[in-house]
Every structure is written in C-alpha cells, then in structure tokens.
Amino acid sequence: MNKFKRNLTGALAAFPLSVLSVAIGSAYAQEETAESKPKVDLGIKSPIEEVLILGRLQDSATDVIGERMDQSVAIDIITSETFSRTGDSTVAAALRRLPGVTLVDDKYVYVRGLGERYLSTTLNGAVVPSPDLTRNVIPLDIFPTSIVESLSVQKVASADMPAAFGGGHVDIRTTGIPAATMFNIELSTGMHSGSDGDFMSYNGGGDDNMGEDDGTRALSPVLRNALSTYRGNFSPFSIQEAQPGITTAEAEAVNRDLATELFRDITINDESGQKDLGVELNAGSVFDLWKGIELGVVAGGSYDRQWRNADTVQRSFSDPEEQVKFISDSTFTVDLTGTLGFGLRFNEENQINTTSIFIRNTDDTVSINNFFNANDELSSGRGQRYTEFEYQQREVTINQIHGEHELGFETIEALELDMIKFLEGLTVNWYYSDSEATTDIPLDLRINAFTTADPVTGETITTTVGSQDRNAAQYRFSDLRDDVESYGWEATFPIELDKFDIKLIGGAENWEKVRYFEQLRFNLGAKTEERAEFSGPLGVLYSDENVLDPDFGYAISVQDATSSYFAANRVSAGYGKLDLTWDHTIRFVAGVRGEDYQQVNLGWNPNEFDGSPIVGLTQAFNQLEAQADYSNGNPVSQFFEDATYSDSELFYSAALTWMVQDFWAQDFQLRASYADSTVRPDLREIASSSYLDPITDVSVNGNPDVVPSTLKNYDLRAEWFFSNGDNFTVSAFYKDIKNPIELFEAAAADDNIAAKIHNADSATVSGIEVEFLKGLGDLTRVLDPFYTQGNFTVMDHELVTGNNADSPTNDIRGLNGASEYAANVLIGFDSYDSKHSATLAYNVFGERLYFAGRNGSPDSFEQPFNSLNFTYSFYPTESLTVKFRAKNLLNEDFVIQRTTTDTDGNASDVDIIREERGQTFSLSLKYSY
DSSP states (O other): OHHHHHHHHHHHHTSOHHHHHHHHHHHHHHHHHOSSOOOEEOOOOSSOOOOEEOOHHHHHHHHTHHHHHHSSSOEEEEEHHHHHHHTOOBHHHHHTTSTTEEEETTTEEEETTBOGGGEEEEETTEEOOOOOSSOSSOOGGGSBGGGEEEEEEEOSOOTTSOSBOSSEEEEEEEOOOOSSOEEEEEEEEEEETTOSSOEEEOOOOTTGGGTOOOSSSSOOHHHHHHHHHTTTOOSHHHHHHHSTTOOHHHHHHHHHHHHTTSOOOOOOEEEOOOOEEEEEEEEEEEEEEETTEEEEEEEEEEEEEEEEEEEEEEEOSSOTTTSEEEEEEEEEEEEEEEEEEEEEEEETTEEEEEEEEEEEEEEEEEEEEEEEOSSSOGGGTEEEEEEEEEEEEEEEEEEEEEEEEEOOHHHHHHHTOGGGGGGTTOEEEEEEEEEEEEEEEEEEEEEEEEEEEOTTTOOEEEEEEETTOTTSEEEEEEEEEEEEEEEEEEEEEEEEETTEEEEEEEEEEEEEEEEEEEEEEEEEEOOOSSOOEEOSOHHHHTSHHHHHOTTTTOEEEEOOOTTEEEEEEEEEEEEEEEEEEETTTEEEEEEEEEEEEEEEEEEEOTTOOSSOSBTTHHHHHHHHHHTTTOTTOOHHHHHHHHTEEEEEEEEEEEEEEEEEEEESEEEEEEEEEEEEEEEOOOTTTTSSSEEEOTTTOSEEEOOTTOOOEEEEEEEEEEEEEOTTSOEEEEEEEEEEEESOEEEEEEOOSTTOOEEEEEEOSEEEEEEEEEEEEEEGGGTOGGGTTEEEEEEEEEEEEEEEOOSSSSSBSOSEEOOBTOBSEEEEEEEEEEOTTSSEEEEEEEEEEOOEEEEOOBTTOOOEEEOOOOEEEEEEEEOSSSSEEEEEEEEOTTOOEEEEEEEEEOTTOOEEEEEEEEEEOOOEEEEEEEEEO
C-alpha cells in the first residue's frame, strides 16, 4: 500500500495547478454575477423523489442511479457522457474507469484480478464473435465508444447471465433510436509526442487509406493453385513429379516463377505521415405512421486514421547488458465504423428495433528489430536484424433484431381482449443476432539479416542479407472467420399480494459459434557460391530481376501449416428466477440456470495432400491398420473424442437486498449474494497444436486434458444515494476457484520461451472496492462548479499451481494479470453558464504478474502505469462543441521487470521490456442539431 500511496500522491502532485486556478477564478467571478445557481430536474424514476444537481457528468452519473437500484445484483454503469468527458475512444479504455477493472495490452479487460478468459461480453444482450486469432474472448478495443450509449458491468453472477462468468459480464449497449430528429457531425485532428518525425513505410495498395487491402499483398491465386498442383511441395523433385519430362533446371525455373508471385515491393521509405484525422456523422429521426405507431431510424459512421512510432527495448534476464533487442515500429491505423438502426414503436408498451453494425480496424506496421543474443552479444559488434511487415485487417459485422413487449392496460384495450386481463403486466423481451468477425493478414513477412553495430550503443552500422539462408524471407498468410448465431427470450410476470411484490422470471438462450483459421507459410531465400552476401534496399534485393536470375539461386519453399484449425461450440441454456420484495424493504432473488455445452477443436494442415488434412488423423488410421483385431478400441473414434468436450450442469444463485431510507443518505441498500459459475477453456486451448500468444508473445502449446474451472462467488455491497446526487458504495467480494486455467512456462530450446495451458490446483481472490461521486460545493462556495468521482480497489489473490505445471519457480503465487490495487480519480468542472467543462482523470493499477518463472527463474511483473488524462470542452452555442484532449500527461512507459540477485545477495530490478507510449493531443469541433 505504500507504493500505492506514493503513486497516487505523485499523480495528484502532477495536477496542472494553473488550469485549476484559472477554473476556480472563473467560477468565482461567475458566482459573483449569477443571481442563482441553475437547477436541473432529472426526472429519474427511482425511490429518489427529486434530484437537483449541476453539471453534465454529474447528470450522467445520476441518470444511472435508478437502474443500479432496480437491479437485483450489483452492477456498474458508464454512459456516453462519461466517455466524452474522459476522452476514452474505445470500450476497453472506458471500462478501466470502473472499480476493480484494469486493462491489459490496451484491449483485454481484467475484472477483480481475473484475466480476460473470466470476462463474458455481449452486445445488446447477444453473444458476438471475436476477431482475435488465438482467443475466444473479444478484444474490446475493437468497439469505438462512438457507437455506445452505455456500458453495463455485472460483477455478480445471476441466472440470466451466461454460466461462463468469472470476474464479470460486460453488456455493450449501442445507441438507440432518437426521440426526435437529430444530426451531428464532428471533425477532429491530433498529434502524438513520439510520432512527430518520419515514419517507416513501403508501397502498399490503392485502398490503404480506407483500411482495406486491394489484393496487392494477398496470397496470389497462382500460388494457391500451385499448392494443389504440386501437392503442397514446391521442391524441384515435386515439380518434376507433377510435370514429367522436364529437367531439374526447368523445375528450378518453375520454382523461381512461383517465387515472383509473392509480394516483394518492400523497400522501406521515410514517410512524413499526416496528423491524426477523424470524422464522425450521425443522423436520425422519428416518423408518425398510423394511430400512434412511430417509425424511428438512425444512421451513423466514423472514420479515423493515425500514424504512430514506438520504440521498445527488450532484455534477457540472464544477461540484460549483452542480450538485448532494440525495436522500432511505425504503424498506420485506420478505424472505420458504420451503424444503421430502425425502430417500430406501437405504443409505450411494445416496440421492435433492429441494429446493424460494421467495424473495421486495420494496422499496417513496419518494424525493425536489431538484436543481440548468446551467440552474438552486444560487445562483439555482431548482431542480427528482423525487418517485419504486417498488415492486419479486422472486421466485425453484426445484425440484430430485438423486441420489448408488455401486456399492459394500453395494449389490452387496443386489442380488446379483456379475457386476458389477468395477465396484465406480463412482459416478454426477445432478440436474434447473426454476426461475423474476420481477421485477414495478407502480409506477415519477416526478413532475416546480419548487422555490424556499435558495441556500446547497439546502433547499426551495416546490414547484409545472408546468401546461404534459404529461409531469409518468411511469409505467413492468415485468415480467420468467426461466425455466431444467437437468440433468446425472457418473460416476466408480476404478482402483487398485500405487502409482497413478486416477479416470476423465465427465459432461454441459444448460441452457436463456428470458427475457421487457416495459415499458409512460405520461405524465400537465395543460395549461391559466387555472391557471398547482399546489401541494399530490400525491394531491390528481392526484385523480379534478382529472383529470376539463376546465379542468385533464389527458391521458394512451403512450410507446414499445422497451426490451422476448425473449431465450434454451442450453448443451450434455460433459466428461472423468483424475485420477491416485501414492503419495499427486503428483496430476495433466487435463480437456477441449466446449460448444455459442446465444444470441438480439430487442427488441420491445408498442405496435406497424401494423407488426412486433419492433424493426427493419419496416425489414428495407421494405428487402426496395425491393430486389425481392434482389441484396444477404435483409435479414430478416440481421436475425435479427445478433440471434443461437452457438459451439462445446473448453476444456482441467490441475492438478498435490504432497502431503507434516511440511513445516513436519502436511500440506502445493502446487498448480499452468492452464485455458482464456470470458466471453460478457449477453442485453441484444447487443441494439441501451438499458437503465438499476443500478450506474452510466446509459443503456447494447447492441452486436450484441460477441464473447465468452477467458481463460487460471494459478494457484499452497501450503497448510499444522497438527495443532491452524491453517492458512495463499498463492496467486499470473495471467489473460490477450483481447477483455474493458467498459462505456465514450459521447456524450450536455446533462448526461446514456450508455455502450455494447464489446470492449476486452486485459486482465491478477495478484495474491497470503494466508489464515490461528490460535489465539492459543500467545502466552500468557490468549489460549487467542481466535483470528484472515483473508485479504489484493494485485492488479495493466490494461486496454488498443483502437479500439472512443469517445475514452476513458485508453487504458490498470484494470478496472471492480477494486481493488489487499482485506483481511478476524476476531478470535474462545469461552469455556471454551461459554456465550459473540464475533466482530469487519473488511473493506476498495482504491479501485476506478466509471466511466471520456471526452474528458479524469477517471475516477470508489469509495473504500475500512472495514466493522467485531461479534457476541456467549450460550448459557444447550444449546437457547437470545441473539445481538447491530452492523454498520458505523465508520459509513462509500459515496463516489465524482473528482480535479480547478484553473488553478494544484492537485489536489483531489470527492465525486461520498456516501450515508450508517449503523449497524445487532439482537438475536435462538433455541430449538433
């Protein structure tokens, strides 16, 4: 906690006092001239009778109080106004403002110390696919906040939530049909402190500015057909087998012709880049059709592009001074979003809405990695270089239809069905969702080279591409498709008996996911005795002239494609709940959920033409043939059985709430709850093949023996809601996990790092969360325009590794990605005349485990990142908004550390990874009607 106090104190000390003093002075001057403080009646339908409050964000925070109080279990909500005030542009960045929530790799959300696998996500209540190459979870940086109306985070499991519930459940609620005609357009620009020079670039395609490859980089149809023609092998011998009668020299010429089909226009240019550019447009209206029936329509779109440079230094633990990597990246990013929605409102009790969303996120990256290893140390002046090109295009397409229906007085009267009046109050909500996520990587290229370098600084002097390396250029073409169809319904029937309000709730959900991943790999290199080495621009070295020249000896080869796979899973669920409230004081909710779950994962090799492309199936057939008596069963059946997992289980939950008024605050609630839940392995994790983990960047081996984790969740929460809009919440939680699924380091050759998925023995997580919103006018009238909002979390977590892990350094340790504390503090200002607002937002998390050590090597920990962002908005008219944002004011870096001890027992921290994040500044102009 001492480190926490130092971090928080340092951040508050960095508060721009000049801005604060100007704001206070402005507020004081306005207070002297204002006759009275303006009041806003929010009209919230909740036990709070009337709320008088000043400020846009305070309004927004108070708006959600009613929903929070109505929920049977504890939830946290963030609205679009909060996104706007804090400057968070993605759902992932916005969620870190909530208590107990931290962000990993800028895309994965950890709730209450539990990793991204313990978080379930829906969009408007429906399961949606993931464009992540290796995970079943959704990287939440893909969703821009521009399409979001609010985010709901439920931290306590209930029967209506998916059983795969660990740390919490996030429901992304998109912008709905407007109540009246609306139109807005926003233009923005910006800059990044570390990206104010030249950028590395190359000649790409004609549609790069729209984030789409036009086929320039894509796998050539000629190569695709050649794989079939030459049965996955481009060697001269295989070519001669397919084309009898040709000579070896002619077969080599065919091979070189195939090599020219690879994208090789890879000379790196210095690109001046452009300033950040963003455009957002939204419009909508409502039309009266007939007898009060209304048709609503809303459409929107956004476009953002930016250039970024990033420098990273990575050091080995064994010899950090000599074995080091210097990495420079340049990335051109394009984000494109489109939304379309229709709504048909029959009356206040019945409506049907549709939502269609298209999201594209594209990163075009050039990277130079100069490194020195155990064979070529820094002091030797000899090094190696990887020059890498990656074009990754992620897209998500979602189409949903959902309805809300109530058999109320108005509906019964309109239908003239008095005979069903006994069903008055019955509500039915339903949805259907069909969605697809894709990730296309038409260019993933690594060029291996040798360098001479300054033995002190590592600065490169010369670079050469080895002529003896047939694998100098390594190409990978990746294609992922993830399709999800989901649908469900929920019915609620209210019963009133004297002092009892009873709700009978039942529902069902079904979803099916099918995932296809194909990765094809090729190598290109030269081998000649006459020319010992090559140097010069890469586009020249790999030009058609050189590749086709037999003196250079260029050749293309096909690598294995066993990282490809098919996967699918299916969930059929039904649930029931009893919601009972006595005298508006005691509320008890109990529920049960039943789920049938099925999952299958089959690795395959698309280049296998002489046996089964299903990885491992050929071996099963061979074993079957060798054991004709079938004395040991059918190995083929056993193979498919090992690749499939299914279970059927019941999950129970219960919650008790005590509600009272005038207990310190106007409204008070005390909640206690318990729930069973599970966490199942991802689709890739039950396959025996390996994949590259995007967080740790290590090779991960799947494990068919992994079983789901089971969790027991306990939660206690006290909430105070004050009449002036202030609120205060304290929560305590405890989770007991059996068979937690964790990543453990495994044995690997040389300097490589490998990992494997295993079930640990057990884990526990416990903690306390504090959340508050407070206007500062109670301290002094000068501070009337100011308020503060924030939350703090303190946690304790422990993992017992068990017998499955391979020689872990610590048999008892913390959970991956979990920290001991997290804090969010926000100070806001809203002027009396409503023309100015400002927000200073601080976020920090404690040290968290990045990668656990093995065989005595220490664990690696991600260091606290003190994030301080500032947003200022000016409203010259009711229609215009000018906004300035500044991010990472403390100029923090991303740092991974290990602690080493020398022969004298002195401990020191080594930065295994240090990546510059830099500061971002942006300015936008928005017109609203």
